Amino acid sequence: xxxxxxxxxxxxxxxxxxxxxxxxxxxxxxxxxxxxxxxxxxxxxxxxxxxxxxxxxxxxxxxxxxxxxxxxxxxxxxxxxxxxxxxxxxxxxxxxxxxxxxxxxxxxxxxxxxxxxxxxxxxxxxxxxxxxxxxxxxxxxxxxxxxxxxxxxxxxxxxxxxxxxxxxxxxxxxxxxxxxxxxxxxxxxxxxxxxxxxxxxxxxxxxxxxxxxxxxxxxxxxxxxxxxxxxxxxxxxxxxxxxxxxxxxxxxxxxxxxxxxxxxxxxxxxxxxxxxxxxxxxxxxxxxxxxxxxxxxxxxxxxxxxxxxxxxxxxxxxxxxxxxxxxxxxxxxxxxxxxxxxxxxxxxxxxxxxxxxxxxxxxxxxxxxxxxxxxxxxxxxxxxxxxxxxxxxxxxxxxxxxxxxxxxxxxxxxxxxxxx
Amino acid sequence: xxxxxxxxxxxxxxxxxxxxxxxxxxxxxxxxxxxxxxxxxxxxxxxxxxxxxxxxxxxxxxxxxxxxxxxxxxxxxxxxxxxxxxxxxxxxxxxxxxxxxxxxxxxxxxxxxxxxxxxxxxxxxxxxxxxxxxxxxxxxxxxxxxxxxxxxxxxxxxxxxxxxxxxxxxxxxxxxxxxxxxxxxxxxxxxxxxxxxxxxxxxxxxxxxxxxxxxxxxxxxxxxxxxxxxxxxxxxxxxxxxxxxxxxxxxxxxxxxxxxxxxxxxxxxxxxxxxxxxxxxxxxxxxxxxxxxxxxxxxxxxxxxxxxxxxxxxxxxxxxxxxxxxxxxxxxxxxxxxxxxxxxxxxxxxxxxxxxxxxxxxxxxxxxxxxxxxxxxxxxxxxxxxxxxxxxxxxxxxx
Numbered sequence: 081x082x083x084x085x086x087x088x089x090x091x092x093x094x095x096x097x098x099x100x101x102x103x104x105x106x107x108x109x110x111x112x113x114x115x116x117x118x119x120x121x122x123x124x125x126x127x128x129x130x131x132x133x134x135x136x137x138x139x140x141x142x143x144x145x146x147x148x149x150x151x152x153x154x155x156x157x158x159x160x161x162x163x164x165x166x167x168x169x170x171x172x173x174x175x176x177x178x179x180x181x182x183x184x185x186x187x188x189x190x191x192x193x194x195x196x197x198x199x200x201x202x203x204x205x206x207x208x209x210x211x212x213x214x215x216x217x218x219x220x221x222x223x224x225x226x227x228x229x230x231x232x233x234x235x236x237x238x239x240x241x242x243x244x245x246x247x248x249x250x251x252x253x254x255x256x257x258x259x260x261x262x263x264x265x266x267x268x269x270x271x272x273x274x275x276x277x278x279x280x281x282x283x284x285x286x287x288x289x290x291x292x293x294x295x296x297x298x299x300x301x302x303x304x305x306x307x308x309x310x311x312x313x314x315x316x317x318x319x320x321x322x323x324x325x326x327x328x329x330x331x332x333x334x335x336x337x338x339x340x341x342x343x344x345x346x347x348x349x350x351x352x353x354x355x356x357x358x359x360x361x362x363x364x365x366x367x368x369x370x371x372x373x374x375x376x377x378x379x380x381x382x383x384x385x386x387x388x389x390x391x392x393x394x395x396x397x398x399x400x401x402x403x404x405x406x407x408x409x410x411x412x413x414x415x416x417x418x419x420x421x422x423x424x425x426x427x428x429x430x431x432x433x434x435x436x437x438x439x440x441x442x443x444x445x446x447x448x449x450x451x452x453x454x455x456x457x458x459x460x461x462x463x464x465x466x467x468x469x470x471x472x473x474x475x476x477x478x479x480x481x482x483x484x485x486x487x488x489x490x491x492x493x494x495x496x497x498x499x500x
Numbered sequence: 501x502x503x504x505x506x507x508x509x510x511x512x513x514x515x516x517x518x519x520x521x522x523x524x525x526x527x528x529x530x531x532x533x534x535x536x537x538x539x540x541x542x543x544x545x546x547x548x549x550x551x552x553x554x555x556x557x558x559x560x561x562x563x564x565x566x567x568x569x570x571x572x573x574x575x576x577x578x579x580x581x582x583x584x585x586x587x588x589x590x591x592x593x594x595x596x597x598x599x600x601x602x603x604x605x606x607x608x609x610x611x612x613x614x615x616x617x618x619x620x621x622x623x624x625x626x627x628x629x630x631x632x633x634x635x636x637x638x639x640x641x642x643x644x645x646x647x648x649x650x651x652x653x654x655x656x657x658x659x660x661x662x663x664x665x666x667x668x669x670x671x672x673x674x675x676x677x678x679x680x681x682x683x684x685x686x687x688x689x690x691x692x693x694x695x696x697x698x699x700x701x702x703x704x705x706x707x708x709x710x711x712x713x714x715x716x717x718x719x720x721x722x723x724x725x726x727x728x729x730x731x732x733x734x735x736x737x738x739x740x741x742x743x744x745x746x747x748x749x750x751x752x753x754x755x756x757x758x759x760x761x762x763x764x765x766x767x768x769x770x771x772x773x774x775x776x777x778x779x780x781x782x783x784x785x786x787x788x789x790x791x792x793x794x795x796x797x798x799x800x801x802x803x804x805x806x807x808x809x810x811x812x813x814x815x816x817x818x819x820x821x822x823x824x825x826x827x828x829x830x831x832x833x834x835x836x837x838x839x840x841x842x843x844x845x846x847x848x849x850x851x852x853x854x855x856x857x858x859x860x861x862x863x864x865x866x867x868x869x870x871x872x873x874x875x876x877x878x879x880x881x882x883x884x885x886x887x888x889x890x891x892x893x894x895x896x897x898x899x
Contacts (some may be wrong), residue, residue: 237817241665300675420635427703
């Protein structure tokens, strides 16, 4: 049974990259009817590749490059796809009809852009007074930074995360920027839009949601601001350590670039670990490391001792053995390691998805399982404009209207440069 | 206007960072959230920092931030008496979110043998899920992040794989529980079917974007670990300025050209050394020198204002002391102060989203409850007599 939790909700997506689109895919996983309005004739950001010989995001295959880019596949399952130029009169007619159809409109343009396109909240709610509109601009819709440019990598910098994520005594210069907001903002905005729909049940009116992505990141790291306001300290990178737990680190195992995370959060776990290591005395009364206080003082020596010991083990085997003793231990995975996980196979986590332009592979699965209605991969990432006909007919356009829009490049199934 | 989730009743069990973060997504937007905590003290109450570095069960920063607007009921969920209380509560609730070992979780669910009309939606959080050979494994914030392929992806070759900031992974797992939890509530209101949702932390992290595995699973191209900032697509990362660092994401055109123009070096954007994909990696250090020369006499906000004025994606790397004073944060009240009895004013992040206006009252945050602050109140509402409440306390079921 395909998930039906949100099967009575219609979602219109005019969003780029991940924070908007991936959330719409999650809504699709939950059963919502999602229509992605993809930029046309300009390509979506996730369909733009550099030189395919040098761009590792492009999967092998013979079809159009823009259909083989992994960043596009990762944010666009379980939705229908139309490719539409919303700057044209006919394109605006299509978008207006979609807004009438929708319960939720998701947009992720820079602040002010949607207003300039003629679909600000004041306009949208006149088209459909029951719709909830979500805007995802990085700094939100109001404030002195209105009009400035912000991408996902910047939120960590301006929320203080960039300065605590890193190696101890390291600087941010060599750290690789991350896109944590793309992973977490969708989870927040799903709560926001469903909350708005619950409110609509009582008021019969839609809502406007202004989600500033930087504020969602700040929400996730209360320890950063608190360290300053409570104790006047500026937190620094901790690497993989924890000030109150020893051992708590990532250790190199046998094999090339193989690692294992190990932590003993209490005396019992420490005792089990020392016994396994053949050094039971380290956890016996009288030894300085038998108490947590002694272990904190001896953090460097303990890390060295464990490092020396761990190097002889395969991280997967060692994790199995330590876990059996009740010790926190986990291999550090890198592709393709997850494919060898008996756990993930037992839970049927991997998904096989047919796609005309990429080889058959086991793709990563869903974020949750649910009974009685499991999420299912009903629609692979759409080809550009793949559902133009179906959606436009549903919206009441005739086949003549559709043909006319195609001739004018208002909708399309290939990008203009691909035809030459 | 009422808060949007005022009709929703949420029970959270476990006292972890994950389940607390999940519950907060509901409580500050009006839901009645009861936090069931073990007598052995919730994990989240044990986590530093504490004001003036003085440990107190009710004063930990993570607890003060993630348990706002909730009620605290202290209860031993492993006892039959505790399960009976949970059962009485559960029939009145829309959603139960549990973060406990799989065995304990299963025992609680088994005690809730209601028919569909009374059965709440249940979301379970475990490291590896409620089924499978790893279901009883124990993990923490560090180890589960290692499973996710993200610590390997975002670290530097020759060095250990690296987690994000402390608790980033488990907060994300809690946010996943909130998202699917509210969907389950919506679904049951529509079709009357309660959902049993099984969140495996590993799957929740690895299935999300920014996971190395998912990206690899599409294209099959193994990516070597980074040797630091990208040498092929730059500037993408932090560069030193007069008083700290500026972060750039300006490696592709038209952004790269805008940057070169903004720093008065338009010729760089035409120079094959810096734009030809094959030559570019060999000239990273030269470009770094060019950019840092321009930055050397500018502080963060000077550089930020000047570059953004020219349309360049660059922003200051802020430390904890600077967050509240950023002009945008000030304008939007992105950080708030809240009074906590016994502590005084504390500083918290404001709402993660604004519904119907910047200052609407859809988000109202009340200070976090003391340990067991509402135990008596909740038990009385469940019609336990005074003598029964004393007996539960005497038996160690409550506290």
